[in-house]
Amino acid sequence: MTVTAPQGFEAAGVAAGLKSTGKPDVAVVVNRGPLKAGAAVFTSNRAKANPILWSQQAIRDGVVEAVVLNSGGANCFTGAFGFQTTHETAEKAAELLGTSAGDVLVCSTGLIGTGDEVFRAKVLAGTAEAIATLSTEGGDDAAHAIMTTDSVPKTSVYQGEGWTIGGMAKGAGMLAPGLATMLVVLTTDAVLTAAEADGHLRAATRVSFDRLDSDGCMSTNDQVTLMVSGASGVTPEPEAFRFALTEVCTSLAVQLQADAEGASHDIAIQVVHAASEDDAVEVGRSVARNNLFKAAIFGNDPNWGRVLAAIGTTQAAFDPYAVDVSMNGVRVCSNGGPDRPREEVDLTPRSTSVLIDLKTGDASATIYTNDLTHDYVHENSAYAS
Structure with missing residues (x-):
């Protein structure tokens, strides 16, 4: 009801x-x-x-x-x-x-x-x-x-x-x-x-x-x-x-x-150990709005370099060369460098998790986003017609 x-x-x-x-x-x-x-x-x-x-x-x-x-x-x-x-x-x-x-x-x-x-x-x-x-x-x-x-x-x-x-x-x-x-x-x-x-x-x-x-x-x-x-x-x-x-x-x-238009992945971006909640939100949102990252997820490509590039544009307090990044439970980046092989990451499920550890404080936040797909572009190119 x-x-x-x-x-x-x-x-x-x-x-x-x-x-x-x-x-x-x-x-x-x-x-x-x-x-x-x-x-x-x-x-x-x-x-x-x-x-x-x-x-x-x-x-x-x-x-x-x-x-x-x-x-x-x-x-x-x-x-x-x-x-x-x-x-x-x-x-x-x-x-x-x-x-x-x-x-x-x-x-x-x-x-x-x-x-x-x-x-x-x-x-x-x-x-x-x-x-x-x-x-x-x-x-x-x-x-x-x-x-x-x-x-x-x-x-x-x-x-x-x-x-x-x-x-x-x-x-x-x-x-x-x-x-x-x-x-x-x-x-x-x-x-x-x-x-x-x-x-x-x-x-x-x-x-x-x-x-x-x-x-x-x-x-x-x-x-x-x-x-x-x-x-x-x-x-x-x-x-x-x-x-x-x-x-x-x-x-x-x-x-x-x-139910987002054309999406094939639902992505939860969890930012942990941030200096403040605002920092965690800013970092998570920078990834959520990065079209290169979103396109990579659409292609099932665990391109963690695009995550680091996106968060590097923020004003949040952290050392980009100390950050860890995990995708669907696999830590692909540790201390700003490669960790586990990308082949270990399975991005075929619709539910996708990205964990970003800033190693700066005790605050955290989760931002919810989707991938960037052909269907999204098509649907919004013809919305008014």
């Missing part, structure tokens, strides 16, 4: 005609619980879509009663008309739900720079239809409705002691921080204040979605929303809830990685 697994939530997903395939493309998630608390984090891209601009204003009071999401159009760089479309979407939802438009967040995903009267009419009609079909069984339909180039829906549920967290996500390309290119809705029936929800959400996204760097491209539409119904009546221990929320976010992030 995904986002409707926690008590107090209803959802729906309908086909409004935004996608040429006729598949569901408008989703609504509604909080029916005694609490209407919420929190959200957004893309750090300076170029933000109209739904982001709207939702950033709406979330300021920490109240979220509903989220309306559409695929089939990003509503980004569509000018005043596009912002008015977002505004009217929130107003339509609020009218039908008997709430305030300011308590409705809006999310969109799809092609940038498209949007007209037909798009607006379909979004508004889809919003009305979705609200008319809301149910506690509608989570799966909602998860399908937010998909674009995704091949499968992404969902996750965590059962706590008397409380639950549910989540759904979409994303298969432009996966880079600032949250990865994705829409995520998280729900919980735990009792939390808006401030507590915000703190937990930022802590969880920092080590999950923000560590996903599939192709180095940052979206204009990223949004992760946490809705709190309080319907369980249970106030969890803060550490327990934060752990659970991080587990759900990490699960969704890994599902996004596994």
Whole structure:
């Protein structure tokens, strides 16, 4: 049931005609619980879509009663008309739900720079239809409705002691921080204040979605929303809830990685013994964004020299001539020089691990990425056609 697994939530997903395939493309998630608390984090891209601009204003009071999401159009760089479309979407939802438009967040995903009267009419009609079909069984339909180039829906549920967290996500390309290119809705029936929800959400996204760097491209539409119904009546221990929320976010992030456009390898780059966590993240991200490294993994080539070349461009504290590098459990580089023969490394499995030991401190971090494939180039060369 995904986002409707926690008590107090209803959802729906309908086909409004935004996608040429006729598949569901408008989703609504509604909080029916005694609490209407919420929190959200957004893309750090300076170029933000109209739904982001709207939702950033709406979330300021920490109240979220509903989220309306559409695929089939990003509503980004569509000018005043596009912002008015977002505004009217929130107003339509609020009218039908008997709430305030300011308590409705809006999310969109799809092609940038498209949007007209037909798009607006379909979004508004889809919003009305979705609200008319809301149910506690509608989570799966909602998860399908937010998909674009995704091949499968992404969902996750965590059962706590008397409380639950549910989540759904979409994303298969432009996966880079600032949250990865994705829409995520998280729900919980735990009792939390808006401030507590915000703190937990930022802590969880920092080590999950923000560590996903599939192709180095940052979206204009990223949004992760946490809705709190309080319907369980249970106030969890803060550490327990934060752990659970991080587990759900990490699960969704890994599902996004596994469905990345055209990828043939899912790569976990673990950096250990760094001087600081920031250093570990910088080093891991430098490898994740290195096209030569990513192309080598696509060719099943354990070219550890490309790892050292990539991390040498960072400002992190380490001696490049003391670094160890292992690939899929085989240490191919020790103290900046060759170690085990490359032939011992098997890179044919989709799951690929790279371990970088900086030998400088006690901090660590893991960055998730994918290889660079012919299919990725082909799919993104024809995305708008």
